[in-house]
Amino acid sequence: MFMDITWQDPITGARGFVVIDTLVRGTASGGLRMRAGCTLEEVRGLAQGMTRKEAIHYRPGRRYIPVGGAKGGIDFDPRADGAAEVLERFLVAVNPIMRSYWALGEDLGVRQDTIDEILARRGLGSGLTAVEKLVDDPAGMDARSQRAFTTVVDGVAQDELVGGLGVATSVFAALEADGRDPAGATAAIQGFGSMGGATARFLAEAGVRIVGIADADGFVSNPEGLDIEALLATRDPFGGIDRSALRPEDRVGDRDEWLDADVDVLVPAAVSYAITPADCGRIRATHIVEAANMPVLPEAEAALAARGVTVIPDFLANSATNAWWWWVTFGDVDGTWEDSRAVIEETLGGLTRDVLAEARASRITPRAAAQATVDANLDRLRLITADPTDGPAPAADSAAGTLDTVASGAKR
Numbered sequence: 001m002f003m004d005i006t007w008q009d010p011i012t013g014a015r016g017f018v019v020i021d022t023l024v025r026g027t028a029s030g031g032l033r034m035r036a037g038c039t040l041e042e043v044r045g046l047a048q049g050m051t052r053k054e055a056i057h058y059r060p061g062r063r064y065i066p067v068g069g070a071k072g073g074i075d076f077d078p079r080a081d082g083a084a085e086v087l088e089r090f091l092v093a094v095n096p097i098m099r100s101y102w103a104l105g106e107d108l109g110v111r112q113d114t115i116d117e118i119l120a121r122r123g124l125g126s127g128l129t130a131v132e133k134l135v136d137d138p139a140g141m142d143a144r145s146q147r148a149f150t151t152v153v154d155g156v157a158q159d160e161l162v163g164g165l166g167v168a169t170s171v172f173a174a175l176e177a178d179g180r181d182p183a184g185a186t187a188a189i190q191g192f193g194s195m196g197g198a199t200a201r202f203l204a205e206a207g208v209r210i211v212g213i214a215d216a217d218g219f220v221s222n223p224e225g226l227d228i229e230a231l232l233a234t235r236d237p238f239g240g241i242d243r244s245a246l247r248p249e250d251r252v253g254d255r256d257e258w259l260d261a262d263v264d265v266l267v268p269a270a271v272s273y274a275i276t277p278a279d280c281g282r283i284r285a286t287h288i289v290e291a292a293n294m295p296v297l298p299e300a301e302a303a304l305a306a307r308g309v310t311v312i313p314d315f316l317a318n319s320a321t322n323a324w325w326w327w328v329t330f331g332d333v334d335g336t337w338e339d340s341r342a343v344i345e346e347t348l349g350g351l352t353r354d355v356l357a358e359a360r361a362s363r364i365t366p367r368a369a370a371q372a373t374v375d376a377n378l379d380r381l382r383l384i385t386a387d388p389t390d391g392p393a394p395a396a397d398s399a400a401g402t403l404d405t406v407a408s409g410a411k412r
Helices: 040-055 083-100 112-121 138-150 162-177 194-205 228-234 255-260 277-282 298-306 320-330 337-362 366-384
Strands: 003-008 015-020 032-035 068-075 186-190 209-215 218-221 251-253 265-268 287-289 310-312 401-407
Touching: 003 040, 003 083, 015 040, 015 083, 032 083, 040 068, 040 320, 040 366, 068 083, 083 112, 138 320, 162 194, 162 265, 162 287, 162 310, 162 320, 162 337, 186 194, 186 255, 194 209, 194 228, 194 265, 209 255, 218 255, 255 277, 277 298, 298 310, 310 337, 310 366, 320 337, 337 366
Parallel strands: 032 068, 186 209, 186 265, 265 287, 287 310
Antiparallel strands: 003 015, 003 401, 015 068, 209 218, 218 251
């Protein structure tokens, strides 16, 4: 671990965290989440996942060379009064870390447009400031970014689609590796925000029947398949399903019923720690594809693997959003939807197929096979890049709160 930061909001007492797990080329990447109950340990695990998510995308010949892994988290309910103000005070307080080390984007409970608006209004740079020092063609980056982040596909912003496209692509590759046609498969999804909603859209587009979706208020299901486009058109900003948009044959049950769904694929796309060892006996799916970060606890994954359930790990399946940002920034995609979709499908499909082939050949889990790829890529990155060991910014008292910094300088 390179750096841990704990912040306390002077108004509400809420705590926030930044963890920089590794630096590569002096920079780390990872999103910022907000949820009641978020902890430093959770953010540490997420930052470690970002190190993996970055490294798994190292590919000779591409302009983008992965950076390190980081993550931020705020222990506050994003739906509560004052959440926007807490987020703003946090971003003001940690801005020196952002400018020096941490390139950030949205995560659970935080929208990208909210981050962008706060940073612009307060004159705090952008979420990519820490990476801009690595870009040798700023004008080209600006043009690609403008194109990428203003492109709308069927009424949805491109940047809200790329993550779900990556997850869906991993689902297709996993099913096909087992000799299954995705068009004849069924799925249930936990979470219907940016990631879960986009995953549902691309699964349905390919003919996968989505028989259930869990949101914060329950589990909406229909064994004949839900009308995904109607539900997407009426969901709220937090991924809540509008019950008035349901058809008479759609059913609403308890939100944890998604675990019992009789489907081929489960897609946890909401919170961490969603599948525990106690849940394993309920699961009937043959594949779990992690669209959320850390949704399956290690003990649960081991029990599921013993039953023959294939788990595609988060740092592979849900890595497309992060990778796409950097492909746009450095010029591996031109910012159009056509180019973005082609590169995501080729890359995520290839990575998933390779990981599953190695897992079968070596008789290990897909997570272990994916981790082996990460480890090999990190070794390559150490050989071709400098990893500065400059100390972090000092602890500081800020009008926006108090920062406590713990730094080891060690590289994982």
